[in-house]
Amino acid sequence: MNSLPCDILNTIYKYKHQLEFSDVINELRHIRINCRYTFSSSFIKYARYITCNNEVKPCIDINNIDVKAYEILDLINSNKFNLI
Numbered sequence: 001m002n003s004l005p006c007d008i009l010n011t012i013y014k015y016k017h018q019l020e021f022s023d024v025i026n027e028l029r030h031i032r033i034n035c036r037y038t039f040s041s042s043f044i045k046y047a048r049y050i051t052c053n054n055e056v057k058p059c060i061d062i063n064n065i066d067v068k069a070y071e072i073l074d075l076i077n078s079n080k081f082n083l084i
Contacts, residue, residue, distance in 0.1 A: 031075055035067045 047059040
């Protein structure tokens with residue numbers, strides 16, 4: 001393993017990190033959604049609407065949910081979020 005070039009080692013460590021922490025990121029995404037809405041992230045993936053130009057768009061953009069860090073921490077500490 002030590003004989004591999006640096007760029008290959010970096011790629012291996014990058015993917016290893018993504019695999020190990022994908023569950024954490026998903027949980028934080030669920031908590032962020034639950035700070036504003038009472039439905040699951042699986043609903044958000046499929047919730048769409050059609051514009052007047054017949055374009056299909058998502059109802060909610062997860063990246064545009066404005067949630068402060070203290071709100072996330074309050075929700076985690078209260079254990080009132082639902083992971084679905």
